[in-house]
Amino acid sequence: DAGVTQSPTHLIKTRGQQVTLRCSPKSGHDTVSWYQQALGQGPQFIFQYYEEEERQRGNFPDRFSGHQFPNYSSELNVNALLLGDSALYLCASSLAGGEGTDTQYFGPGTRLTVL
Amino acid sequence: AQRVTQPEKLLSVFKGAPVELKCNYSYSGSPELFWYVQYSRQRLQLLLRHISRESIKGFTADLNKGETSFHLKKPFAQEEDSAMYYCALLETSGSRLTFGEGTQLTVNP
Numbered sequence: 001d002a003g004v005t006q007s008p009t010h011l012i013k014t015r016g017q018q019v020t021l022r023c024s025p026k027s028g029h030d031t032v033s034w035y036q037q038a039l040g041q042g043p044q045f046i047f048q049y050y051e052e053e054e055r056q057r058g059n060f061p062d063r064f065s066g067h068q069f070p071n072y073s074s075e076l077n078v079n080a081l082l083l084g085d086s087a088l089y090l091c092a093s094s095l096a097g098g099e100g101t102d103t104q105y106f107g108p109g110t111r112l113t114v115l
Numbered sequence: 116a117q118r119v120t121q122p123e124k125l126l127s128v129f130k131g132a133p134v135e136l137k138c139n140y141s142y143s144g145s146p147e148l149f150w151y152v153q154y155s156r157q158r159l160q161l162l163l164r165h166i167s168r169e170s171i172k173g174f175t176a177d178l179n180k181g182e183t184s185f186h187l188k189k190p191f192a193q194e195e196d197s198a199m200y201y202c203a204l205l206e207t208s209g210s211r212l213t214f215g216e217g218t219q220l221t222v223n224p
Contacts, residue, residue, distance in 0.1 A: 033210070042119075042201055042214030043159070056210035090159065092212070102209035103149070106159040 001027045004093050004107035012113045013081050021076040021110045025093030031055075032074040033104060034066060035090040043090055049074050050096055078112075086114045117142040119204050121215035128192050129223050136187040136218045138176075138202030147205040148185040149212070150176055154198045162187075162200070172196070192222045 005024045013019050025032050031050045035043035045058035049068035063079045072093075078085055088111050092104035118141045128134050140146060150162040163171045165178045165185060176187045185202060202215045 033212070035212075040216075042203075042216045043212070045211045045213065048210045056208065058211065094209075096209070102205065103161060103164060104205075104212055105161065106151075108158045 004091055004105055006089075006091050006107040006110050008110060009108070010111045010113075012115065014115050015081055015083060017081050017114075018077065018079045019081060019112060021078075021089050021091075021112070023074045023076070023091030023093075023107060025072050025074070025091075026105050029093035029095050029105075030072050031094045031096045031102075032068060032072065033092045033094070034074070034076050035092065036060070037088040037090055037109070039087070046076070081114045083114050086112060088112075117204055117206065117211075117213045119202050119213050119215040121200075121202055121218050123218050124216065125219050125221070127221045127223060130194055131191050134189050134192040134196070134220065134222075136200050136202075136220065138185045138187065138215060140183050140185065140202075140204050142183075142204055142206075144207045146178070146180075146185075147207075148176075148178055149203045149205065150174070150185075150187050151201045151203055151214075152198050153201070159201070192220075194222045194224060196220060197222045 033048040034046040037043040047057040048055045052068045065077045068074045088109040090109045091107045094104045120139045148165045152162045153159045201217045203212045
């Protein structure tokens with residue numbers, strides 16, 4: 001099991017463009033969460049997907065949207081990119097329900113640079 | 116709203132010395148707390164979770180609800196412990212992890 005995988009590894013975009021990031025969860029997991037990590041800061045929760053629906057959302061504008069597919073993989077979309085969106089985007093997967101199963105395991109991240 | 120505070124951005128100790136990384140939290144519910152570690156050029160990985168009461172790589176952490184703390188301790192630091200450490204709190208719903216800003220630990224030879 002490769003664990004949580006993310007693609008692409010790096011991405012460079014210009015202001016105003018749109019970007020799609022992808023995540024495949026750890027085998028057996030059904031829940032995907034997305035985080036934004038700016039340089040020198042801890043990860044910030046964007047949203048979580050379970051059963052193909054957004055379960056909870058952090059304090060991020062509507063420019064940030066997501067999707068979960070029937071195979072539990074997920075996409076993060078960001079529209080109208082701003083310079084401030086430059087960050088490492090982390091995906092985490094977990095298994096819903098049951099004590100201890102909701103531990104989140106992280107992927108390697110996608111480094112997004114907005115010029 | 117929940118909050119996690121790691122007061123030290125940088126911490127430097129010598130090999131064999133005890134190390135303590137501080138974490139304080141504020142949360143109105145019953146907290147689930149974690150320590151994650153990120154070694155150089157590696158992904159964020161789980162170090163330990165308070166409900167498991169395990170000792171991983173010699174590290175332990177005790178939840179102190181009175182002081183709202185979850186400090187990470189190791190009696191004898193090793194050079195390979197040098198990494199960025201994040202304390203995190205999981206909401207009761209099991210959705211959102213709230214992270215501290217992290218402490219960069221350097222263990223000198």
